[in-house]
Structures are given as structure tokens and as C-alpha cells.
Amino acid sequence: MKPEDIIRPENKVYARPELLTDRDTHYCPGCSHGVVHRLVAELLAEMGLADKTIGIAPVGCAVFAYNYINVDWIEAAHGRAPALATAASRLNPDRMVFTYQGDGDLAAIGTAETIHACNRGENITIIFINNAIYGMTGGQMAPTTLLGMKTATTPYGRTAELNGYPLAITNLLAQLDGTCYVTRQAVHTPAAVRKAKGAIKKAFENTLGKRGTSVVEIVATCNSGWKLTPAQSNEWMAEHMFAKYPLGDLKNE
């Protein structure tokens, strides 16, 4: 059999989704953002939402998300994405509005905006990447950094005495009456990727159905910040991160 017999459209099993732009990302090799971006791009196309989506980008590693997912975007100030999304959604109620935020953006500087948008039950989806570190600024402590974890600002490891405790903010959001769907997922194995895609799809469906706020946390790796290889990062995440941030639905109404 010749290669030409195999390389045929009907045999194609993998391609760049139509809504992912054809450009190199600034993400480190091994970073979880690429997988999540792909899932978002796939779903927006599969659900026919390309023309009615408004994405809200954060400050952090995903600040350039708008360069990669080919829909309308608004770039927010650090932590303020849920406030922007609130207005974008209320003023354009038939649009699909989602935020894409990291742990520093969502759970530190933007805590108030996050909690109150969720508590109002804004019809938005919040995609929350929790890799327990500030990637963009060079590996400093995040609100979700685990105790003992070494970062640029906790070089001897995070201690509760100095830095307080890792914040499982998603558990808190699940307590709020305004949220309809709160789940914690990961993208470290093909099975996990499939489940994460299903979760984001459910969140988008909730937003379209005006059922309240949906939060999809993705427990993610930052191999550069963690100073591990991508493969080691996945193992470290499964061993340590999932203990503090166990996967699964926290609320599904």
C-alpha cells in the first residue's frame, strides 16, 4: 500500500479545528491551555456558535486567547472578566458569553467579580484554568498554590503561617444560588479530555438556555512554572493537585 492510499480525506482523524487560528501559540510545550483552547474552539463550531459568541480574555497566560480562538473577544483588566461578561451578556442576551481565566485572575484579584457574577446567576460560562501558579509573570504563588509548593515568591515552599491556605474557590462557587453547574475537570489523559469537553459543552448549553452561571474548573499543569517535564507534570498533578482539588461535578442542576 502506498502512502497516497492512506492519506485520504476519509481517513483523516485529526485536524486543526476551523475556529483555531493558524498561528503558533505563545504557550509552553506541555501546557494545558492548548488542549482547553482546542476544546472550546471545537465546541463553538460544533454547536454553531461562532457568529454569536463573545469571549472575555483574562490577564495571565491566556491574555492572548483572542489570538487563537477565532470569535469576537474583549480583553479584560486583571480579574475583571466576570464584570465585563455580566454587561456583555445582559446587553446582548441572545449571545454566548464566556470568560476564560486563570487562578490568579479568578481567585485572587478577581475574587469579588467572580463571586458576585456567580451569585447573580449571570448567564455566562466561566472556564477556570487552575495550575496553582502565576505562569505569565514568571512562576509566583497563586491563591491555589498547594502547601509546600515552591514558587518564585515561596522559594522555600508555601506555608500556611506566611501565605494562608490554598483556595478551592470552585467549592465556594458551588454554594452560591446563582450557579447551576460547577465542575472540576482535567485534560491530562484522553479520557479526561473527553470528559472535559463534555463538561464545557454542558456549560455552554446552560448559558444558551439561560440557566445561570456555569463554572468549569480545569486542574491544569504548568510544567515551566513547576520545573518539571510535561509528563512529570501530569504525574505530579494527579498525585498532588487532585488530592486538594478532586475531579468531578460539585453541582449539576
Place this chain on the structure above:
Amino acid sequence: MEEVRLMKGNEAIAHAVIRYGADGYFGYPITPQSEVLETLAELRPWETTGMVVLQAESEVAAINMVYGGAATGKAVMTSSSSPGISLKQEGISYLAASELPALILNVMRGGPGLGTIQPSQADYFQATKGGGHGDYHLIVLAPATVQEMTDFVALGFDLAFKYRTPAMILADGVVGQMMEKVVLPPQRPRRTEEEVRAQCPWAACGRGDRAERNVVTSLELDSARMEVNNNRFQATYRAIEEAEVRYQEYFTDDAEYLIVAFGSVARICLKAIEDARAAGVKVGMIRPITLWPFPSKEIARLSAQVKGILTVELNAGQMIEDVRLAVEGRVPVRHFGRMGGIVPNPGEVADTLRREFDVEL
């Protein structure tokens, strides 16, 4: 249709923003401007025009809601008072940098810090020199009457959309709280989705049938491109300076002394001017309506005619710096101001004229 009513400046703002056909208001309570949000809640415009009214969790969230709404091409507004406006400065800088139209009302109270809830004009520097980080200006309108509070809503929105830059109504607490007769404009319909898309081809409101997607951002890591952006902002500001200076002159034809005052203070000064003229001293006044762009040329012209200029402000002397820049040392420029929420009376203005310029009053 038009309607004549008696109401507070803050209440007039609420009526005016609905009647303009605005799409949204996002606020947070703070004295002395809480009547704006309260009146909007009472008027329930979401049941009539479809306008969104939302009490945010903070001033920071409110201005970022304005940012999010403005980025989708909607006509949106927020209001606050001095400490709250300080919190909004981050968002205002982002609005300016992303070239988004929006309307911001500051009903000024005495500062610094928590200060007082009484009237002030101490946010002049903050409003006219930028306020947040980076090189930018707001169009700043200073109402002296409840009627101007009303009229500047439409003017502020129109200028903001014309130049794609945020505009601010900088009112002192007096104008926000006092009641006056006001003519409310007729109700304008809100723009349709098609009209928004036609007026704001840059809006990130969902691609629809647009050929290209839109991204609203203030971020540009390439310095050369960021300088291009800055040059574009500055070109806009030069165009605004050229076309949008607004002011009102009083008794300047034969004036030998000139008062420069804005907002409610100008009305106090007008009484002092009447008294001075009755005593034979020819005092005139220029009242800047746009604090930025500032009527520098007009003040420079009048400085060739008068013997001295007095600025009267509810602060320690802020606008006087712009007056002095305009006058370039041709005549003495003096300041009279009260702080901490004290409003001067006409007699104090006359006393200052007597003291500073040695006139018989």
C-alpha cells in the same frame, strides 16, 4: 415629548440617560450621587426602553461592566462620587486605551481620602489630566445647572461616540443635590442591533455576518505598534481640542478684571460680579464648560484686555494651573478657594478681588 419638571441634578441625570436611549447603567451607591441609581430603579426603564440597570458589587465592577458593555457597541454609563471615581480609574484608563465610548458622572465631594460628603471641585486634576495610568484624556463637561446636568448626558454620549473616547460629566455636589426647573428632552428610541453594528463596526458583539471577527483590547506588546496606537489617541485629542472647546462668557466686553470659575461656583461668582459692577468695578467671567479641552485660547485673548484674573474653585487651586498656562504671565492670576465641603458666598469673592487687585469695592 419635552417635559418641564422640578428635580435634583442627580434625578435629572437618571431621566436624561433613559430619554437618550442609553442601553445600560451600572452603578454603586455613594453619597452624594446615590439618587441616580435610586431614580433609575424607580423609573424601571427595563420595562419601557429595555435599558439595563444594575447595582454592581463595587465601583471597580461597575466601571468594568461599562467596559464590557461599551466593547459591544452599547451606550452605557456609570456614576459615582470622588472616592468611587478613584476606584474606577483603572477601568477608565482601559476604556480610553481601547477607544471605547462611555459616559461617567462624578458628583464631586470633598477629599482626600474618605473626606466629606459635602460639595467639592477637588477632582479637577484627576478628571482633566487623565486620572488613571498612561497618556490619555477624557472629554470633561462641567455643568452649572440641573438643566446642564440633563443636557450633558446627550452631549457626553454624542461626543464619546463621535471620538470613540470616554466622556465625563464633572459635577460638584451642589449641582447634584440642588433642585431646579428642568426641561427633559423627548424620549429617543434605543438603537436597533443593526444600528449598533452600523455605528460601531469595531464592536465585539458576536461576529454575526461581519466579514472579520472583532477584538477589543488595550494590549500591544510590540512597542512600535503601541507607539502607533498612542499617536492615534493623541491625534484624536488634538481633533477634540480643535473642535470641542465650550465655554460661556459673562460681561467680558468691557471687563477690566476676569473671574474664571466652573460649575456651581460660577453662579456664586456671577452674584459677586453684579455687586462689583454696581460699585463701578468692571468684572467679567469666563465659565469653562469643557474643562478638557480647556478654553485656553479664549482666556489668553481676554488676558490681553484685563488687569488681573481670579480663579474661584472648591479646591486648593487646580484649574488655576491651566489658566496660568494660558495666560503665560501676561497678567497676575490669583486663586480663591474653599475646601472640605465649604461653599463660598459672593462677599468672599468680592473681598478677594479687593485684596488681590486693590480695587474699591
